[in-house]
Amino acid sequence: METELSKRLGIEHAIFGFTPFPAVAAAISRAGGLGVLGAVRYTAPGDLARDLDWMQEHTGGRPYGLDVVMPAGKVEGVTEADVEAMIPEGHRRFVEELLTKHGVPPLPAGEASGWRITGWMEHVARSQLDVAFDYPIKLLANALGSPPADVVGRAHDRGVLVAALAGSAVHARRHAEAGIDIVVAQGYEAGGHTGEIASMVLTPEVVDAVGPLPVLAAGGIGSGEQIAAGLALGAQGVWLGSVWLTTTEADLHSRALTAKLLAAGSGDTVRSRALTGKPARQLRTEWTDAWDDPDGPGTLPMPLQGLLVAEAVSRIQKHGTEPLLGTPVGQIVGRMNSERSVRQVFDELTRGFERAVDRVQRIAGRSAS
C-alpha cells in the first residue's frame, strides 16, 4: 500500500496509527505503518523522554511520529489557577453529585489525576516538543488547530513533517496556509474531536481544497475495505485511532472499559462536549447523558470543561464504575469485537485492502489479482 507520502516517510503501508500507548505505536511501526504516539497525557517531560527512549528501542529503526495538542492562538499570562477560578460552583457540585450517586470513591491519598488537562496547554506542549525534537521523529501531528509558525519551522529544520487535523475544507485551507505538510481529514464518524461532515464527503472535499498537499482519511476506518474506500476518495493514506484500543498491546487500565468497547455497536457512541467542551465522539454513557441532558447545567467551553472533569474521569476509570466509564472512540467500535495483537489487526487491514481492490477491479471489468 504505497503512495508518494508513504515513500517520503519510508513506510511500507500508508497506514497511520494514532495511539496514546507506546507499545501500540511501536508495534504499528514494526508492522510497516507509522505509529504516532499521543503526547497529551504526558505532563512531565521526563515521562515523555522515558517513553520515547522505549520507542527507540522497540521500533526496530522504523519511523514513528508524535501527536501534540497545541493551539495556534494563545492567551498570555493565564495560569491553570486562573482558569480553575472560572468554573462555576454549580458545575463542581453537579460533578460531585453524579459521582456520589454512582458511589465513585475519591482517588487514594497522594495519587494525582492521571488524565490531566495540562497537556492541552501550550507551555506543556512546548516542553513536550523540546523533548521530542531530541528524538528522530518523522512526523509531528497537531490535534487541534494549526500549529504555531515557529513550531512548523523547528520541525521543518529537523526534516520532520507536520500534520494537522481538519473537520472541514475551511480548516484544511487554514492549515495549508500555516505551512503544514499533511492534512488529516477527520470525518463525523471519527473518535475524538470531529465536525459534522462525514468522511465520504469530507475526504474528497479536503483533497480538492489543499491538493497537491497530501491528505489522510480519518474517521470510520477500521478495516481494509474502509482503507480502500479512503484511498479511492483521493487520500494518500489513512489515519486510524479507535481500532487499536482493543489490541492486546493497549493498556486501558480497566478491564471493564475493554469489555464495554468489545460489546459496543456502531450506534453506541455520541458526539458530546462532555469531555473537553468541544464536540468529541466517545462511548455514550450515563456520564455523557448527564452532560447532554437539557435539564442539567450543560457543559462549559474548552478548556474549562476538561479541567472540571479531569479528576472525575480519573476516579471513574480507577474505580471502574461501569455506567459512567467511557473513552473517545469512533463509530467503528461496532466492529471491534475481539482482542487481537496489533500485528493481527494490521495484517487483516492489508489483506482486506487487497480484497477490496480485487473487488473494484472486477466491478470495473478488469482482471483481479
Added chain:
Amino acid sequence: METELSKRLGIEHAIFGFTPFPAVAAAISRAGGLGVLGAVRYTAPGDLARDLDWMQEHTGGRPYGLDVVMPAGKVEGVTEADVEAMIPEGHRRFVEELLTKHGVPPLPAGEASGWRITGWMEHVARSQLDVAFDYPIKLLANALGSPPADVVGRAHDRGVLVAALAGSAVHARRHAEAGIDIVVAQGYEAGGHTGEIASMVLTPEVVDAVGPLPVLAAGGIGSGEQIAAGLALGAQGVWLGSVWLTTTEADLHSRALTAKLLAAGSGDTVRSRALTGKPARQLRTEWTDAWDDPDGPGTLPMPLQGLLVAEAVSRIQKHGTEPLLGTPVGQIVGRMNSERSVRQVFDELTRGFERAVDRVQRIAGRSAS
C-alpha cells in the same frame, strides 16, 4: 460498472438514481443506470399513470423502478381528518406567524398544496402500486420501513425486485426477514431520512448483516470516486438522490431553490425533524432553524408534522421566499456547483469511477489501465 445485481436487472452500470422527476429518471435509465421514480408526490393515481406512460416512451426500453412510502404497520380506520385534529392549535399559529413574518402570501384561490402528506398514507401508496404493477417496472423501493408481506408477494409474482432503505444493521435485518431483495444502506450524510451512522461504517455493517443479499450504498455519493468507495465497502451498487436535483432535467419549480443548492456547501445541511417529524437531512434554512429552536414549540411526530407544514412548504416554494426555501439534500450538495444534464453527470460518475480504480490499483502496486 458491473455487479451480480446490475446483471440481474439488465443495467450497464450499478448506479441507481432516485428522483421525483420522470425526465430525470428516464435520462438515468437511458444513460445505463436504473432510474427510480419517487411516487410520494402523486396523490391521484391518474397522474402517476400519465407519468409512467411518459417513462415508457422515454426510457428506450431500458429498465426503471418506482419508490413508494409504505409503512409495514398500519392503523385501521384512521382518516386524514382524524390526524389533522391531533395537531395542537399553538403549532398551527407558529406556522402562520413564521409565514407572516417572512411575507409569504397564501396559495392562489383554488390551488391545492402541491406537496401533500397523503402520499405517505398506506391507502394512497397501495393505489399507486395498483397503477405501477400495470407497467414493466423492474424495482420497487420502499423508503420507510419494510413493505407489507402481500406487497412483497405481488412484486415477486411479477418478477419485480423489492428494495428497502435502512439506517442501521438492525433495520436491514428486519427488511431481510420481510423477504425483500435489496437493502439500501442510507448513511448519516444522505439527504432525506437518515440515522446517525455514516456510510463509511454503515455500508460494510449492513453487508455483513444481510449478505448474501445485495446492498446499495447511499449517502455521501455524488462522484465516481465516492462510487468506488461505496463498492469497495462491499456494496453491489450505489443509490444517488441529491446529485440529480441540479440537473437541467430536474424541475424544482423555483430558480431561487436551484440557486441555493448550487451555492450551498457541505456544511449547509441539517438533520432536522422540521419536514416530516422524523430526522431528515435537508438544506439548513430559517425554517429548519425555527423548528429546531429550543425556544420554539418543537416538531410534532410523524405524520402530524408533515400534515402541519404541507401547505406552508407549498406556499414558500410558490413564492420563492429565499430564507425559508429548502429541500431534502445530502452533504454532497457541496459539490453540486453547476447545472448539467443527467448524461453529463452520469458520464462524469463513470469516468471518476475508472480514475479511482486506477488509483487504488496503483497504490496496491498493480498496473492500472
